[in-house]
Amino acid sequence: MFTFLTSGESHGKSLCGIIDGFPAGVSVRVEQLDRDLARRQLGYGRGDRMKIEKDRAEIIAGVRGGKTLGSPLAFLVRNDDYVNWERVMNAAVNDPEQVAGKLVSNPRPGHADLSGVLKYGHDDVRNVLERASARETTTRVAVGAFAKALLDHFDITVTSHVIAFGGIESDPWTPQSGIAPGQISELADRSEVRCLSEDGSRRMIERIERAKQEKDTLGGIFEVVVAGVPPGLGSYTQWNRRLDARLVRALVSIPAVKGAEVGTAVANSALPGSRVHDEIFKRGGDEPPSAGENHVGPYYRKTNRAGGIEGGMSNAEPIILRAFKKPIPTMMRPLWTVDISSGEPVKASTERSDVATVPAASVVGEAVVAIEIAGAFLEEFGGSALVDIRANYENYLKRIG
Numbered sequence: 001m002f003t004f005l006t007s008g009e010s011h012g013k014s015l016c017g018i019i020d021g022f023p024a025g026v027s028v029r030v031e032q033l034d035r036d037l038a039r040r041q042l043g044y045g046r047g048d049r050m051k052i053e054k055d056r057a058e059i060i061a062g063v064r065g066g067k068t069l070g071s072p073l074a075f076l077v078r079n080d081d082y083v084n085w086e087r088v089m090n091a092a093v094n095d096p097e098q099v100a101g102k103l104v105s106n107p108r109p110g111h112a113d114l115s116g117v118l119k120y121g122h123d124d125v126r127n128v129l130e131r132a133s134a135r136e137t138t139t140r141v142a143v144g145a146f147a148k149a150l151l152d153h154f155d156i157t158v159t160s161h162v163i164a165f166g167g168i169e170s171d172p173w174t175p176q177s178g179i180a181p182g183q184i185s186e187l188a189d190r191s192e193v194r195c196l197s198e199d200g201s202r203r204m205i206e207r208i209e210r211a212k213q214e215k216d217t218l219g220g221i222f223e224v225v226v227a228g229v230p231p232g233l234g235s236y237t238q239w240n241r242r243l244d245a246r247l248v249r250a251l252v253s254i255p256a257v258k259g260a261e262v263g264t265a266v267a268n269s270a271l272p273g274s275r276v277h278d279e280i281f282k283r284g285g286d287e288p289p290s291a292g293e294n295h296v297g298p299y300y301r302k303t304n305r306a307g308g309i310e311g312g313m314s315n316a317e318p319i320i321l322r323a324f325k326k327p328i329p330t331m332m333r334p335l336w337t338v339d340i341s342s343g344e345p346v347k348a349s350t351e352r353s354d355v356a357t358v359p360a361a362s363v364v365g366e367a368v369v370a371i372e373i374a375g376a377f378l379e380e381f382g383g384s385a386l387v388d389i390r391a392n393y394e395n396y397l398k399r400i401g
Contacts (some may be wrong), residue, residue, distance in 0.1 A: 009130035011085040017139040024070030025386035033057035033145040043136035043359030044192035067156035108348040110329030134255040136260020147374035156228040158370040160362040164174035166207040166218035170200030182225035194359040215333035222362035230296040233314040233376040242312030250368040251323040259324040263307020
């Protein structure tokens with residue numbers, strides 16, 4: 001079972017991760033982790049924190065000579081800003097004056113602040129916000145890089161791009177876009193807002209600039225596309241093994257993501273079944289699969305409204321997911337709240353704030369989806385070593401024709 005744990009606070013010494021159940025023999029370079037960590041830090045509308053942190057991973061266990069050993073993997077990402085917070089966030093003794101200066105008692109609407117202090121019995125919101133911060137996703141991006149390294153061995157790609165930002169919309173990906181699924185992220189990364197459309201990028205940037213002037217924040221929608229997935233990942237036999245449920249849960253676990261859809265789920269709900277379900281065809285001599293890349297198996301569909309998942313299982317079409325991210329709750333023009341120490345009405349707390357983080361969230365979306373796909377893949381074809389997983393997978397492909 002591929003599992004992981006993450007640890008660390010936003011202004012603590014470092015962020016850490018441990019992965020268990022990862023097979024031996026997978027090629028992994030720290031540069032792969034660092035590349036995705038850097039992508040997570042980019043995006044028009046990010047705040048000053050990203051000017052301080054230059055995230056780099058340090059693999060401290062489970063890899064030797066660029067290959068995984070099959071033992072638990074451990075890594076850390078140091079917080080460069082810790083030097084400015086050491087006497088506030090130290091695990092041992094801290095400076096009372098500095099702690100008092102950083103104490104937070106006015107919880108932000110839309111954040112974990114208030115429920116967190118009530119649940120855990122804190123009198124300082126900082127004890128909540130340091131872990132509830134979206135900086136936690138740094139570690140999940142690194143875990144996702146390990147998952148992608150495994151999937152690369154089987155020609156499975158996980159990519160993403162932004163399709164809406166503050167009400168400005170751009171087209172979702174389709175096979176008719178003329179872009180291979182594996183190229184989506186590469187092309188999206190050329191845009192400051194990770195949008196595939198030049199016109200969409202321009203309009204989104206203009207919208208962010210307006211929000212900056214208004215001291216407000218913006219949300220949006222990003223799309224994750226997974227290509228090369230064989231049919232049968234996940235299962236219909238138990239509710240918690242359904243692949244679509246696992247993927248939606250992973251996406252909604254990203255801070256500020258409040259919903260997700262598989263395929264064109266929202267539009268499908270308003271249509272009759274004759275216009276929703278994807279007809280099935282068997283591959284002939286010249287007829288290409290709808291995906292146009294890494295299609296696995298003898299059957300295909302000319303449409304993909306199901307988003308590559310039917311009955312809780314992958315069906316070999318590209319898996320298409322969309323996540324809906326609300327505006328972040330830390331604003332330079334704060335909303336009203338209540339001071340938990342006095343009970344008086346006050347304005348919510350503010351520290352460094354982003355205007356928009358949808359591009360960064362799309363990179364996190366890639367990571368959490370890759371983790372779930374890798375987990376489902378190992379459950380289906382798993383072994384302790386890559387060579388055994390490959391043999392199991394090849395036998396499965398031979399059996400299904």
